[in-house]
Amino acid sequence: MSETLPFLFELGVEEIPHWMIEPALADLDRLFKEFTSQHGFADPAVRLDGTPRRLVLRTELPPRQADRAEVVMGPPVKAGPGAAQGFARRNNTAVEALAVETTPKGEYYALHRTVVGRDTRELLAEALPAIIAKIPWPKAMYWTGKGQITFIRPIRWIATLFGGQAIEFQVADVKSGAVSRGHRRMGAGEIAFDHANYEERLEKNGVILSAAKRRKRIQDGIRKLLRGTGLTLVADDALLNDLVYLTEYPTPILGEFREEFLELPSEVLSTVMRHHQRYFTLRDAEGKMAPRFIAVMNMRTDRKGFVKKGNERVLEARFNDARFFWEQDLEKTLEQRVPDLANVTFQARLGSYLEKTARVEKRAAEIGTALELDATAAVRAAHLAKVDLTTEMVKELTELQGVMGGLYARKQGEPDGVWQAIYEQYQPVSMEAPIPASKSGQLLSLADKIDTLESCFSIGMIPSGSKDPFALRRAAQGVVKILVEGRLRFAIKDLRSELYEFLLDRVRYYFKDVRGFAYDEVNAVLAAQSSDLVDVEARLIALKQVRQTENFEALAAAFKRIRNILKQAGEYNDKVEDTLLEAGAERELYDAMNGVLARVATFLKSDDYIQALTVISTLRPVVDAFFDKVLVNAPDPAVRANRLALLGRLNVQVSSIAELSEIVTSSTSE
Amino acid sequence: MDTFQQTIFKLKQFWAKHGCVIQEPYDMEVGAGTMCPETFLRVLGPKPYRVAYVQPSRRPADGRYGENPNRLYKHSQLQVILKPAPANVMDLYLESLAAVGINLSQHDLKFEEDNWESPTLGAWGIGWQVMLDGLEVTQFTYFQQCGGVDLDLVPAELTYGLERLIAFLQDRKSVYDIEWVEGRSYGDVRWREEQQFSVYNFEKADVKMLWTLLDLHEAESQRLIDEFKALGEGQEDEKRRFPLLAAYDHVLNCSHTFNLLDARGAISVTERVGVIGRVRKLAVGVATAWMEQQALLQAESEQHALLDAAPRQEVAE
Numbered sequence: 001m002s003e004t005l006p007f008l009f010e011l012g013v014e015e016i017p018h019w020m021i022e023p024a025l026a027d028l029d030r031l032f033k034e035f036t037s038q039h040g041f042a043d044p045a046v047r048l049d050g051t052p053r054r055l056v057l058r059t060e061l062p063p064r065q066a067d068r069a070e071v072v073m074g075p076p077v078k079a080g081p082g083a084a085q086g087f088a089r090r091n092n093t094a095v096e097a098l099a100v101e102t103t104p105k106g107e108y109y110a111l112h113r114t115v116v117g118r119d120t121r122e123l124l125a126e127a128l129p130a131i132i133a134k135i136p137w138p139k140a141m142y143w144t145g146k147g148q149i150t151f152i153r154p155i156r157w158i159a160t161l162f163g164g165q166a167i168e169f170q171v172a173d174v175k176s177g178a179v180s181r182g183h184r185r186m187g188a189g190e191i192a193f194d195h196a197n198y199e200e201r202l203e204k205n206g207v208i209l210s211a212a213k214r215r216k217r218i219q220d221g222i223r224k225l226l227r228g229t230g231l232t233l234v235a236d237d238a239l240l241n242d243l244v245y246l247t248e249y250p251t252p253i254l255g256e257f258r259e260e261f262l263e264l265p266s267e268v269l270s271t272v273m274r275h276h277q278r279y280f281t282l283r284d285a286e287g288k289m290a291p292r293f294i295a296v297m298n299m300r301t302d303r304k305g306f307v308k309k310g311n312e313r314v315l316e317a318r319f320n321d322a323r324f325f326w327e328q329d330l331e332k333t334l335e336q337r338v339p340d341l342a343n344v345t346f347q348a349r350l351g352s353y354l355e356k357t358a359r360v361e362k363r364a365a366e367i368g369t370a371l372e373l374d375a376t377a378a379v380r381a382a383h384l385a386k387v388d389l390t391t392e393m394v395k396e397l398t399e400l401q402g403v404m405g406g407l408y409a410r411k412q413g414e415p416d417g418v419w420q421a422i423y424e425q426y427q428p429v430s431m432e433a434p435i436p437a438s439k440s441g442q443l444l445s446l447a448d449k450i451d452t453l454e455s456c457f458s459i460g461m462i463p464s465g466s467k468d469p470f471a472l473r474r475a476a477q478g479v480v481k482i483l484v485e486g487r488l489r490f491a492i493k494d495l496r497s498e499l500y501e502f503l504l505d506r507v508r509y510y511f512k513d514v515r516g517f518a519y520d521e522v523n524a525v526l527a528a529q530s531s532d533l534v535d536v537e538a539r540l541i542a543l544k545q546v547r548q549t550e551n552f553e554a555l556a557a558a559f560k561r562i563r564n565i566l567k568q569a570g571e572y573n574d575k576v577e578d579t580l581l582e583a584g585a586e587r588e589l590y591d592a593m594n595g596v597l598a599r600v601a602t603f604l605k606s607d608d609y610i611q612a613l614t615v616i617s618t619l620r621p622v623v624d625a626f627f628d629k630v631l632v633n634a635p636d637p638a639v640r641a642n643r644l645a646l647l648g649r650l651n652v653q654v655s656s657i658a659e660l661s662e663i664v665t666s667s668t669s670e
Numbered sequence: 671m672d673t674f675q676q677t678i679f680k681l682k683q684f685w686a687k688h689g690c691v692i693q694e695p696y697d698m699e700v701g702a703g704t705m706c707p708e709t710f711l712r713v714l715g716p717k718p719y720r721v722a723y724v725q726p727s728r729r730p731a732d733g734r735y736g737e738n739p740n741r742l743y744k745h746s747q748l749q750v751i752l753k754p755a756p757a758n759v760m761d762l763y764l765e766s767l768a769a770v771g772i773n774l775s776q777h778d779l780k781f782e783e784d785n786w787e788s789p790t791l792g793a794w795g796i797g798w799q800v801m802l803d804g805l806e807v808t809q810f811t812y813f814q815q816c817g818g819v820d821l822d823l824v825p826a827e828l829t830y831g832l833e834r835l836i837a838f839l840q841d842r843k844s845v846y847d848i849e850w851v852e853g854r855s856y857g858d859v860r861w862r863e864e865q866q867f868s869v870y871n872f873e874k875a876d877v878k879m880l881w882t883l884l885d886l887h888e889a890e891s892q893r894l895i896d897e898f899k900a901l902g903e904g905q906e907d908e909k910r911r912f913p914l915l916a917a918y919d920h921v922l923n924c925s926h927t928f929n930l931l932d933a934r935g936a937i938s939v940t941e942r943v944g945v946i947g948r949v950r951k952l953a954v955g956v957a958t959a960w961m962e963q964q965a966l967l968q969a970e971s972e973q974h975a976l977l978d979a980a981p982r983q984e985v986a987e
Contacts, residue, residue, distance in 0.1 A: 015783075018783070141796040141824075142814060142821075146820050146824075154755075154812070156757060184779070185779065186775070246780055247780070297778040298779065303776075306777055306803065307778045310778075310804060310805060313838075313841075313843065314805045315804070317739065320739065324738060345942055
């Protein structure tokens with residue numbers, strides 16, 4: 001088994017969308033390892049590489065599967081020689097070759113045999129077509145015709161080499177071979193290679209296989225271009241990664257544009273450059289945007305400067321458009337444009353943005369009242385918030401919606417609280433991104449999102465499964481994040497009940513996946529409080545902290561027991577009769593409980609959940625002693641009822657902070 | 671440097687060499703070359719086809735009175751359909767760029783994901799926008815569905831934006847400065863048209879009349895579709911000669927009328943999705959009927975082939 005041969009697999013595809021390449025490599029890795037483990041190969045070290053036109057897997061495999069011993073059980077010995085003969089015949093062997101195995105059920109004939117391992121070459125030829133077909137893609141296509149194989153883009157070649165030979169198989173109309181292809185414009189159409197020179201041959205043909213090397217080439221190239229210029233790069237890892245996977249041979253170039261365009265808002269310039277043209281932007285020595293950019297070509301060099309010139313011309317044309325839009329948009333004020341919103345559909349059944357605007361203004365005012373905040377700026381901002389949808393700039397650069405509205409509002413002299421709120425209305429753009437910095441922005445963003453959610457829910461547009469065309473989940477996540485991080489004590493329970501339930505899902509997601517609380521902590525707190533999310537956060541922080549202390553987990557286990565007892569008992573009242581208490585553990589628990597609950601009540605007045613939970617966890621010894629020494633299920637029904645009342649009262653008080661029985665402990669068996 | 675028309679000649683010649691029928695533009699208003707019957711109907715069904723044509727494409731809302739150097743109410747697309755897409759389609763495309771004088775070793779080319787969808791036509795495909803030195807010069811699409819019908823053979827559709835491409839080749843900052851033929855610019859030939867149609871589309875078009883036209887064209891197209899559907903067994907001859915092409919022309923009229931109404935700002939809140947749905951319904955209706963008609967024609971020609979192949983004596987008897 002020690003001897004292995006190098007295996008190389010290159011799947012040649014027409015340009016794969018850049019953002020799908022890394023996930024596809026991970027899937028290829030998983031599928032290949034399923035294959036090796038299924039056939040008993042030791043888990044191989046696999047190297048994966050991807051460019052827009054190729055997914056490559058390299059590893060080492062033994063030439064053959066190992067032989068393995070197998071025992072086939074036959075009929076019982078007591079069935080007689082006839083049965084043995086039949087068994088032997090069916091297995092192409094003689095009766096003499098059979099062994100007798102003793103099992104708990106008696107003696108049985110058995111055949112010991114060696115299954116000869118198969119040729120790895122054969123196994124690969126069988127498995128690779130299926131592995132290719134199983135790579136999942138976000139959106140696949142036909143290319144050989146309806147009902148045939150689908151893939152992300154047409155497969156155009158397959159190169160394989162195991163040892164010194166190709167593995168032969170066919171996928172769609174492509175037969176595998178041992179020939180690769182170079183860069184579309186800088187390489188040969190056919191490249192012979194061996195294991196040792198594969199990467200070198202590719203590189204000679206204009207393909208840098210390793211993403212890390214491509215990344216480094218871009219970074220080094222940029223450094224070289226900027227040396228001595230006094231310019232610094234505005235780092236953009238997402239853009240860098242896009243460019244790594246949009247190219248097979250990336251080379252950065254430095255371009256420039258006329259300084260007069262710097263009069264346009266930098267948001268516009270950088271959106272055009274980064275999002276539309278995939279250029280890096282640059283800052284000058286004073287930290288201001290420089291009239292320069294870095295484009296990354298998919299080729300070695302721009303010796304004659306054609307590429308630089310071409311990109312500069314494209315950028316100038318785009319900036320010209322943008323300037324045209326900026327000037328044209330400013331010819332009318334946002335206020336003057338408000339009626340135009342009647343022509344912009346929000347949703348067919350929910351009417352226009354003009355109607356939405358009226359709803360959001362009202363909603364912003366209501367939220368302001370509920371939170372006892374001055375909502376004047378937010379309401380004014382809501383009035384103008386969607387108007388930028390009618391501007392040429394936003395029709396062209398849709399990702400600038402909100403931002404443009406804010407910039408136009410500032411230019412037209414709206415107060416800070418108003419233009420900032422408009423500018424920030426779509427924040428947070430993701431769970432990692434910041435919420436609006438201004439209070440008016442938080443109010444507007446909340447009002448807008450809650451309106452979208454409420455309206456869509458009102459017409460039954462509720463996301464299910466993967467269907468969420470209006471991105472309601474994201475809107476709901478934004479609501480949760482703004483409420484918690486903006487410290488806004490807004491009661492989400494006051495919203496319509498389906499929406500409240502929907503938000504709760506997002507609350508769980510936020511605290512678990514974004515904030516890193518354990519799921520049982522989140523369950524415990526939400527069972528007690530699920531409307532004021534600022535309060536939920538305070539309880540979670542306390543629970544997480546107090547959980548580390550020595551008595552806590554044991555106490556949580558005891559509460560689980562209490563809950564079970566109460567559940568089995570069914571009904572009980574919470575009136576504890578002093579006279580029915582037995583001296584000793586029961587009385588001690590009662591006294592301790594009264595003392596603790598009184599202190600807890602004080603702590604709760606100032607929302608000091610850490611102190612409250614810390615005090616509660618001091619109950620652990622008396623609770624344990626109670627369960628050790630006292631039989632809840634006492635023969636006397638009155639005593640029994642009294643004990644249930646005691647536990648019930650303790651449970652009600654404590655679970656109003658957090659449902660401790662939800663905490664999963666090492667002693668929890670359920 | 672080639673003139674506007676020389677570059678077009680070269681592209682047509684290139685694709686003619688690769689087996690394309692060179693068609694003239696369709697003689698109706700369309701928003702894109704895809705809408706012409708030579709694409710919309712030809713991509714349906716199992717028959718291979720290759721065609722290329724320049725299609726003036728009218729998008730009323732994109733008009734800028736001739737004042738914007740890059741935006742046009744009517745631009746020209748060179749539309750190429752290769753059905754089915756050959757395995758070397760990308761190489762052919764690169765050769766076509768070389769054929770119009772682009773030295774690909776000195777220019778940057780990237781294929782960026784861009785899937786195409788036309789809700790009014792019930793059509794979509796998978797593909798890229800082709801970026802030449804940062805400029806989008808071609809939309810490259812593998813058609814998957816058209817008129818709501820899954821395509822039997824997957825065609826490649828190459829759509830070259832001619833003004834952009836040629837402004838690039840001629841190094842012009844404004845499309846109006848493109849040299850159309852020696853001594854005559856694109857502006858000389860087309861500027862007035864851009865201005866006047868912008869005025870018409872944005873200011874003068876009679877909204878009420880447009881709505882009426884939309885209703886009329888819709889009704890006529892629908893009437894024909896319904897009539898075709900009503901034909902039953904024994905009426906195959908009628909079905910084979912039925913004017914579905916005329917029904918489709920009325921769909922194109924609907925689509926253009928919709929675009930005019932849109933540019934005029936006359937499509938209100940609830941109407942927009944509704945009108946798109948109306949046009950789509952017609953497009954799907956024609957496509958479905960077309961598939962049936964093609965199947966009937968196919969069956970008939972197979973039968974003829976069978977008869978032709980039969981021994982002479984039997985025919986004589």
